[in-house]
Amino acid sequence: MQELPTNHRLLLAARPTGIPGPENFAADTVPARAPDAGEVLMETTYLSIDPAMRSWMSEKPLQNKNISLGEVMRGGGIARVIASRAAGIEPGDLVQARLGWQTHPTLNGRYLQKLDLTLGTSEDWIGPLGLSAVTAYFGLRDIGGLRRHDHVLVSSAAGGVGQIAVQIARIEGCRVVGIAGGARKCAFVANELGAHAVIDYKAEENLSAAIARACPHGIDLYFDNVGGPTLDAALEHLRPGARIVLCGRISQTLAAESYGVRNLGRLSAANGRMQSFLVFNYHDRYDEARIWLAARHRDSSLQQKLHVLAGLQQAPIALGMLFRGENNGKLVIRVSDDLGPR
Amino acid sequence: MQELPTNHRLLLAARPTGIPGPENFAADTVPARAPDAGEVLMETTYLSIDPAMRSWMSEKPLQNKNISLGEVMRGGGIARVIASRAAGIEPGDLVQARLGWQTHPTLNGRYLQKLDLTLGTSEDWIGPLGLSAVTAYFGLRDIGGLRRHDHVLVSSAAGGVGQIAVQIARIEGCRVVGIAGGARKCAFVANELGAHAVIDYKAEENLSAAIARACPHGIDLYFDNVGGPTLDAALEHLRPGARIVLCGRISQTLAAESYGVRNLGRLSAANGRMQSFLVFNYHDRYDEARIWLAARHRDSSLQQKLHVLAGLQQAPIALGMLFRGENNGKLVIRVSDDLGPR
Numbered sequence: 001m002q003e004l005p006t007n008h009r010l011l012l013a014a015r016p017t018g019i020p021g022p023e024n025f026a027a028d029t030v031p032a033r034a035p036d037a038g039e040v041l042m043e044t045t046y047l048s049i050d051p052a053m054r055s056w057m058s059e060k061p062l063q064n065k066n067i068s069l070g071e072v073m074r075g076g077g078i079a080r081v082i083a084s085r086a087a088g089i090e091p092g093d094l095v096q097a098r099l100g101w102q103t104h105p106t107l108n109g110r111y112l113q114k115l116d117l118t119l120g121t122s123e124d125w126i127g128p129l130g131l132s133a134v135t136a137y138f139g140l141r142d143i144g145g146l147r148r149h150d151h152v153l154v155s156s157a158a159g160g161v162g163q164i165a166v167q168i169a170r171i172e173g174c175r176v177v178g179i180a181g182g183a184r185k186c187a188f189v190a191n192e193l194g195a196h197a198v199i200d201y202k203a204e205e206n207l208s209a210a211i212a213r214a215c216p217h218g219i220d221l222y223f224d225n226v227g228g229p230t231l232d233a234a235l236e237h238l239r240p241g242a243r244i245v246l247c248g249r250i251s252q253t254l255a256a257e258s259y260g261v262r263n264l265g266r267l268s269a270a271n272g273r274m275q276s277f278l279v280f281n282y283h284d285r286y287d288e289a290r291i292w293l294a295a296r297h298r299d300s301s302l303q304q305k306l307h308v309l310a311g312l313q314q315a316p317i318a319l320g321m322l323f324r325g326e327n328n329g330k331l332v333i334r335v336s337d338d339l340g341p342r
Numbered sequence: 343m344q345e346l347p348t349n350h351r352l353l354l355a356a357r358p359t360g361i362p363g364p365e366n367f368a369a370d371t372v373p374a375r376a377p378d379a380g381e382v383l384m385e386t387t388y389l390s391i392d393p394a395m396r397s398w399m400s401e402k403p404l405q406n407k408n409i410s411l412g413e414v415m416r417g418g419g420i421a422r423v424i425a426s427r428a429a430g431i432e433p434g435d436l437v438q439a440r441l442g443w444q445t446h447p448t449l450n451g452r453y454l455q456k457l458d459l460t461l462g463t464s465e466d467w468i469g470p471l472g473l474s475a476v477t478a479y480f481g482l483r484d485i486g487g488l489r490r491h492d493h494v495l496v497s498s499a500a501g502g503v504g505q506i507a508v509q510i511a512r513i514e515g516c517r518v519v520g521i522a523g524g525a526r527k528c529a530f531v532a533n534e535l536g537a538h539a540v541i542d543y544k545a546e547e548n549l550s551a552a553i554a555r556a557c558p559h560g561i562d563l564y565f566d567n568v569g570g571p572t573l574d575a576a577l578e579h580l581r582p583g584a585r586i587v588l589c590g591r592i593s594q595t596l597a598a599e600s601y602g603v604r605n606l607g608r609l610s611a612a613n614g615r616m617q618s619f620l621v622f623n624y625h626d627r628y629d630e631a632r633i634w635l636a637a638r639h640r641d642s643s644l645q646q647k648l649h650v651l652a653g654l655q656q657a658p659i660a661l662g663m664l665f666r667g668e669n670n671g672k673l674v675i676r677v678s679d680d681l682g683p684r
Contacts, residue, residue: 227606246610260602264569268588268618274606275615 005043005082007032007104008312012067016057018254021320024057025073025101027313032104035085041106042079044099046126049075049318049331050160051225051250073101075315077335078115078126089114094122096130101315103335113286119294126332127304128164128297129290135247135279136164136223137289140172143277144221144245148173151217153234156225157195158185160304160330161247164293165223166193167302174221177214179207179230181325188305188328201230208233218242226251228259235263238270246276254323305329347385347424349374349446350654354409358399360596363662366399367415367443369655374446377427383448384421386441388468391417391660391673392502393567393592415443417657419677420457420468431456436464438472443657445677455628461636468674469646470506470639471632477589477621478506478565479631482514485619486563486587490515493559495576498567499537500527502646502672503589506635507565508535509644516563519556521549521572523667530647530670543572550575560584568593570601577605580612588618596665647671 006029013026035041056067056074067074081093086109089095095112099105115125127133139161140146152169156162157178166189169176177197178189190198197214204210211219211233218239224231227249234244244267252258267274282289296302307329309318318331348371355368377383398409398416409416423435428451431437437454441447457467469475481503482488494511498504499520508531511518519539520531528540539556546552553561553575560581566573569591576586586609594600609616624631638644649671651660660673 227610231606246606249607249610252607258604258607260604261606262600262602264573264588264603264616265591265594265600267616268569268591271618271620271623273615273617274609275617276610276613278613281613 004032004034004041005104006030007102009103010073010101010312010315012057012069012071012073015059015069016054019320019323020054020057020316022316025316033106035083035106037085038108038110039106040081040086040089040095040109040112041083041104042081042095042097042099044077044079044103044105044312044335045094045122047075047077047099047101047312047315047333047335048126048130048132048160049315049322049333050132051248051253051322053319054253054323073315074098075101076131077333078122079105080336084109086110086112094125096125101312103312116290119290120297123306124294124297127306127330128293128302130304130330131279132160132330133164133293133304134282134286134289136161136168137293138279138282138285139245139247139277140165140168140221140223142282143275144223144243146172146174146221150174150220151215151239152176152221152223153179153211153215153219154195154223154225155179155230155234156248156250157189157193157198158329159225162223162225163189163193163305163330164302166195167296169221169223170194170196171296171301177211179226184328192303192305208236211237221245223247224249228252228255228261232259232261232263235261235266238266238272240270240272242267242270242272244272244274246274250323307331308334310334346374346376346383347446348372349444351414351445352443352654352657353412354399354415355411357401357411358396361662361665362396362399362658364658367658375448377425377448379427380450380452381448382423382428382431382437382451382454383425383446384423384437384439384441386419386421386445386447386654386677387436387464389417389419389441389443389654389657389675389677390468390472390474390502391657391664391675392474393590393595393664395661396595396665415657416440417443418473419675420464421447422678426451428452428454436467438467443654445654458632461632462639465648466636466639469648469672470635470644472646472672473621474502474672475506475635475646476624476628476631478503478510479635480621480624480627481587481589481619482507482510482563482565484624485617486565486585488514488516488563492516492562493557493581494518494563494565495521495553495557495561495579496537496565496567497521497572497576498590498592499531499535499540500671501567504565504567505531505535505647505672506644508537509638511563511565512536512538513638513643519553521568526670534645534647550578553579563587565589566591570594570597570603574601574603574605577603577608580608580614582612582614584609584612584614586614586616588616592665649673650676652676
């Protein structure tokens with residue numbers, strides 16, 4: 001490698017008060033850093049835009065650490081290796097990692113996972129084999145204890161994790177109901193993901209009544225991506241032994257005051273369980289999830305609809321779209337067109 | 343058996359609006375019923391007074407069925423067999439069952455459990471071997487996943503289930519903090535049960551701050567007997583991987599409007615679990631619990647303080663005491679002085 005490329009970066013410049021957007025970030029360019037021993041220099045191809053990013057940007061203390069002002073924005077994605085001083089990683093390899101919002105990251109090789117292209121293309125690795133899909137897999141199965149014939153409710157059913165959760169539950173022989181906002185998303189959940197019923201929360205005055213109609217036998221498993229009033233409404237319809245998977249709480253991320261959940265008595269009455277989790281704790285089992293997901297993707301029973309924006313500078317805009325619910329599929333940024341072998 | 347004894351009964355006469363008491367019950371006397379094939383006639387010796395009774399009396403639909411007006415009040419206890427047409431059960435045997443509030447029940451033998459008096463006396467079987475103790479055992483271990491060195495918080499720590507939970511956690515090498523109301527109960531929890539710290543919720547303006555002081559390293563396991571604001575305060579102090587055992591919610595049983603729990607986000611942030619359970623689902627494993635409890639009772643590391651009132655007519659009064667927090671130990675009614683072999 002003769003010349004080092006220019007690394008375009010987006011740094012956290014101001015903590016958001018409401019929906020994050022371009023005003024929270026500052027762009028800069030620096031020369032990419034040549035890899036030290038054990039390190040790898042890459043070119044970012046895709047970045048994933050996820051709800052958790054808003055909390056990383058906040059000052060509230062988090063288990064997996066907030067981002068400091070002036071730091072490169074955190075984010076996972078796919079990259080192509082340009083130069084490597086890490087054993088087993090060669091130029092041209094495609095890898096997955098927490099790359100950050102930058103075009104040319106240099107990271108320690110032990111944080112990288114080489115893509116197994118026998119499972120899917122590099123685009124599949126940001127889609128149906130990506131971390132959102134893996135999150136849905138472990139959330140439903142390990143945390144939710146998904147069983148055949150369960151009555152399953154999924155909120156944010158058109159979202160990155162939700163759309164995979166709907167499909168896994170359908171594939172596993174469950175009756176699945178999705179909650180989404182707006183006619184277009186609801187049609188997607190029903191027609192393309194195969195949910196047995198769908199609730200447009202924006203069109204319903206009484207969400208609990210809508211759940212009662214859509215889930216006439218109640219709920220065995222609620223996969224919760226939103227928290228707040230939706231969780232409260234779902235609690236009213238638990239069947240005995242119900243499980244609630246707390247995967248996200250996007251309704252509360254921006255709330256000025258946190259919502260008081262009144263129906264925990266229903267969890268008690270149902271002798272139910274409510275559990276949160278961190279997908280990173282399943283790191284040793286990602287392969288298991290991806291082999292399962294790849295097989296269902298290959299036979300076309302499972303898809304991941306992506307909403308792709310081009311160019312790193314679109315990332316802050318995408319984050320705002322996510323929190324306004326304007327995305328139409330899992331949001332990803334295509335950073336480079338050089339996708340290497342697919 | 344020549345003559346059938348008189349069966350004194352207490353029937354549910356009016357559903358309670360607030361704290362239940364004598365006004366909710368009607369007394370009557372009927373001849374005891376001679377056992378049919380498979381049945382057993384008994385004389386009740388002890389009845390247990392439990393928080394769940396209030397919900398059985400209400401109109402709100404329950405999984406384990408409400409009591410109808412005019413029906414004998416439901417309640418568990420210990421009895422001595424007078425006459426038996428059930429295989430393996432003989433006159434003089436001591437048994438445990440859902441006897442109801444009556445002096446001379448006749449029940450199917452399959453609902454009875456013969457007391458193993460090698461484990462403890464019949465009084466032990468309403469105390470440290472009783473269902474409250476068994477509830478604490480499975481709640482902490484199976485639902486709570488109790489681990490040595492856990493930081494454990496127990497609410498209603500002087501109550502029937504709570505006092506056993508405090509002691510099991512202490513015996514298992516955990517650091518235990520109890521919450522109770524009033525100086526006398528708190529002294530009992532600290533001095534007799536061996537809690538490492540105790541919080542008098544009646545003396546604290548800010549329960550969350552009191553928990554922070556008593557649990558400076560946070561909470562791994564919260565054994566919740568009360569729900570409501572106490573649960574909300576405990577949620578603020580969860581350690582990563584925390585478990586909350588929803589065992590009771592006495593604070594909410596009488597609440598006009600159910601309390602909104604604001605801190606579920608802390609459960610998510612801690613990747614924690616919150617789970618309710620029904621002790622009856624552990625029926626096949628009661629022996630395991632009782633063998634463990636009996637061994638700790640025998641070596642004096644575990645006790646169950648009883649608050650005993652004499653006479654069936656005291657049962658409605660005891661129920662009111664329970665909900666006003668006036669009891670000083672697990673409330674039981676000694677119905678008959680004829681306790682048989684002890």
